[in-house]
Amino acid sequence: MNTKIAIAVFVVLAILHQDDWNWDNKTLWLGFMPAGLGYHALFSITVSIFWAAVNRFAWPHRIEAWADEGEGK
């Protein structure tokens, strides 16, 4: 279940990457950061938070155990 939610959020993030609304936006956030660049910098931070949540809630424990139990097989 957690894996399915993680995949769904991943797809949403991939969709949010295509920020067409910023395409011709030259506004400078905080006076120096072009909006299209600032949006994607925030996107990178969001992605890190997403992966932290995946590690916490959808970690592949079975694979880890499988590797440890059968070393050298």
Add this chain to the structure above:
Amino acid sequence: MTTFYILVGYLALLIGLGLLSSRFFKGTSSDYFVVSRSVGSFLLLMSIFGTTMTGFAIVGSTAKAYTTGVGVYGLMASWSGLIHSAVFFAVGIRLWAIGKRHGYLTQCEFFRDRFESQGLGYLLFPILVLLVIPYLLVGVIAAGKFIQPTTAGLFPDAFPMPPLPNGQPHPLNGGIPPWLGSAVVCFIVLFYVFFGGLRGAVWANTFQTIVFMVTGVIAFYMISKNLGGLKAASESVLASDFASARASREGMIGKLEFLSYCFVPLSVGMFPHLFQHWLTAKSAKSFKLTVVAHPVFIMIVWLPCILIGIWAAAYLGPLGEGQSPNSVLGRMVGQLVHSPVLSGLVGAGVLAAIMSSLDSQFMCLGTMFTNDIVVRKFGADRFSDSQKILIARGFILLVVGITYLLSLWLMNSAHVFDLGVWCFSGFAGLFPLIVGALYWKGTTAAGAFASVISVVVVWCVLFYRDIIAVKPAGGASDELLIFGMMPVAIIVAVSTLSLVVVSLFTRKPSDETIRKFFV
């Protein structure tokens, strides 16, 4: 000369690190090739990040932002943050587990057993080597190209350059020429890889990743300060006729092109040098920090480079005849960071980014040749561990020699960084193969062959059209797009289709093989 001495001191430190890491060498081939599978979270993060951040990320991103604007971050950096971590999580951890259970050192060993086919290994080996070489070329050429402007003016008698047509002195006059800078970088990397094996590369990568991240931030601060501050620097972009378009994506990048760049970072799933780094992990938990921190680390490196690139468009204006955008970062540092100490540190940082990829690539080529060709041909018991290491070193030397000679030939080609993208596209085209091998029990050897061969054919045709074929004058774009998309999208689609269709109609692997590779 302070800048020069700092660069020399930095390179000497790397030699020292190589010698130090060799003292920890246990004398076995497993220790030389995969550090006895003992690398923890922090070293894994730094070595994997250092390996994926190349000269392309530092020198190329600044150059690309100079020509194409802020959209370059979305094209490469934010897509990579999402996709790379997904690949580390979904592919890296599984491959680590399989490698640990069955003692694999290379991709070809894994694919041979997974698909019960010796031929598949022999087919993949030359393809992987040929795809790594352009990637190596990007690093070797970027190093030479960066050292020259960084050392400009230091050796006017030894390395004179003719004045520009307008009578002005050449901005690169007295700089160490690229052929020499590239040779020195190759030698240093060879040295610590020879003596320390992959442990030397992991240590050096960790050290170099810290260096290029810290110095990048310092350079960014110094450049923005000397442009009048962050606000003044960015406002100058909007005020410049030449640079203002670079503050958004409109007219610079197509929407489908932007979307289809998502396929490029899939390449990390098939990079042989990353495969080798994954195998070094002490446990699956070692991957956790890498998966989380990688997107933010990419941001820390790319964001300053992109801003410097668009600021350079306003500050430098259009480049003159024969001046490559790849020299933009070096020129901005040279002209705006007046402190020789900081110039030297920034120069060391850029070289660190370049060398931290070269070392892993050198190592993986030696590992693959030894294990996939020599040991496979003559048997595992034919050679002692020390002989295997000697063979690996010999092959590394041969490949570095060939790469260096190719770099001399291609040094002034406008297509060097295009080669990098084509190299990524080739590896990305092979990505469906690793996904099929790990997640679909029905993937067959015939399907794997069909996928690999289709990638080779489609890649060659598209590469010919983009790089080799003469293009009609006045073309709209110098980058090959198909229906507005990057060629990699087509390559991945054809590869996936071939894999699935042929697998559906051919003999499945044995039950024993399926039990061996699936949880």
